[in-house]
Amino acid sequence: MYFKFLLPLVLALAATTAVSLPSPQGRNEARIARRVGGAPRSLLKMGDEQNSTVFAGAVINEPPGTFMSVSASFKVPAPYVPEGADPSGNYSAAIVIGIDGDTCLNAFLQAGVEISIDDGQQSITALAEFVPAGPVAFSGICVTAGDVLTVNVTATNATSGTVVIINQSTGESGYMILTSDVPLCQQDAGWLVADLGVSLPDFGTVIFTDTLAETLSGPVDASHANISDIVQNSTFITSVSSLPPNVSVTFI
Ligand SMILES: *[C@@H]1O[C@H](CO)[C@@H](O)[C@H](O)[C@H]1NC(C)=O
Ligand SMILES: *[C@@H]1O[C@H](CO)[C@@H](O)[C@H](O)[C@H]1NC(C)=O
Ligand SMILES: *[C@@H]1O[C@H](CO)[C@@H](O)[C@H](O)[C@H]1NC(C)=O
Ligand SMILES: *[C@@H]1O[C@H](CO)[C@@H](O)[C@H](O)[C@H]1NC(C)=O
Ligand SMILES: *[C@@H]1O[C@H](CO)[C@@H](O)[C@H](O)[C@H]1NC(C)=O
Ligand SMILES: *[C@@H]1O[C@H](CO)[C@@H](O)[C@H](O)[C@H]1NC(C)=O
Numbered sequence: 001m002y003f004k005f006l007l008p009l010v011l012a013l014a015a016t017t018a019v020s021l022p023s024p025q026g027r028n029e030a031r032i033a034r035r036v037g038g039a040p041r042s043l044l045k046m047g048d049e050q051n052s053t054v055f056a057g058a059v060i061n062e063p064p065g066t067f068m069s070v071s072a073s074f075k076v077p078a079p080y081v082p083e084g085a086d087p088s089g090n091y092s093a094a095i096v097i098g099i100d101g102d103t104c105l106n107a108f109l110q111a112g113v114e115i116s117i118d119d120g121q122q123s124i125t126a127l128a129e130f131v132p133a134g135p136v137a138f139s140g141i142c143v144t145a146g147d148v149l150t151v152n153v154t155a156t157n158a159t160s161g162t163v164v165i166i167n168q169s170t171g172e173s174g175y176m177i178l179t180s181d182v183p184l185c186q187q188d189a190g191w192l193v194a195d196l197g198v199s200l201p202d203f204g205t206v207i208f209t210d211t212l213a214e215t216l217s218g219p220v221d222a223s224h225a226n227i228s229d230i231v232q233n234s235t236f237i238t239s240v241s242s243l244p245p246n247v248s249v250t251f252i
């Protein structure tokens with residue numbers, strides 16, 4: 001099976017495969033004005049706003065060894081050719097929840113879906129990966145647009161993780177145990193839509209609900225996370241808003 005789920009950099013070099021929390025490239029670029037989607041908890045101090053070339057969503061950075069698991073639910077969007085874009089082009093995005101991959105790039109563990117249009121064909125695949133190893137598809141899970149999935153990514157320890165995807169429509173679930181020779185730092189928690197180095201499809205809006213991360217000092221949600229938009233060629237490709245503890249990412 002063909003996956004584009006790759007580190008954007010790797011993709012640029014070889015059009016092959018792998019999911020990834022995108023590189024931190026661009027995360028220290030200029031800040032953007034936060035677009036907070038509503039009032040209820042607006043007094044909470046939020047994190048920074050960041051521009052990224054590759055990912056949009058929410059990320060929390062903490063000291064090494066902080067995060068044990070990360071979870072959230074989202075409704076899987078269908079990918080469409082963006083208005084005005086080449087209808088014969090290929091488009092791909094990953095919607096992932098993960099540990100590390102932002103300030104720690106040696107290894108990271110993440111799971112979610114890749115939504116793509118290849119040669120006019122839409123495809124949606126549930127995947128997980130423990131980078132530096134490549135992505136692994138969940139066997140026996142056939143995801144369709146409109147499914148509400150809950151994803152839980154747990155680091156059993158720095159080199160072993162469990163990823164679980166539950167279909168809220170049916171209660172069906174799939175899980176995988178992934179291991180790595182390269183240890184996690186367990187210092188980033190992310191809820192992200194990622195550019196995989198192809199072109200982004202129009203994914204409408206992805207809302208991460210029930211964001212949660214388990215840390216050594218208890219659970220946290222994305223309320224105080226840093227927010228990142230994808231900005232390419234000085235153009236905003238996404239609009240991220242935070243209605244704690246939900247985070248929504250809209251293709252614009
Ligand atoms: C936000 O990002 C800055 C660096 O850009 C980092 O120092 C800070 O810890 C981050 N905040 C959160 C809540 O992750
Ligand atoms: C992930 O699943 C494990 C096992 O059920 C649970 O202990 C943990 O609290 C979950 N983590 C999150 C962030 O929901
Ligand atoms: C789209 O991807 C397919 C592989 O899935 C490839 O064969 C085809 O050449 C690509 N088309 C374009 C326009 O890049
Ligand atoms: C989830 O359930 C829906 C409704 O039964 C089904 O169409 C879909 O294929 C299921 N998806 C997964 C990921 O199991
Ligand atoms: C990490 O956890 C896995 C699964 O429980 C276990 O097999 C492995 O020995 C552990 N590794 C370390 C370094 O503790
Ligand atoms: C978060 O999303 C859930 C599920 O869609 C919704 O019920 C809840 O009202 C949302 N919370 C906020 C603060 O918007």
Ligand SMILES: *[C@@H]1O[C@H](CO)[C@@H](O)[C@H](O)[C@H]1NC(C)=O
Binds near residue numbers: 232233
């Ligand atoms: C963005 O800019 C680069 C370099 O200036 C150019 O090669 C590329 O075609 C541009 N992409 C879009 C989508 O405009």
Ligand SMILES: *[C@@H]1O[C@H](CO)[C@@H](O)[C@H](O)[C@H]1NC(C)=O
Binds near residue numbers: 032033233
């Ligand atoms: C983020 O990128 C946009 C588009 O290039 C730019 O206008 C904006 O200034 C950047 N953010 C900040 C705070 O500079």
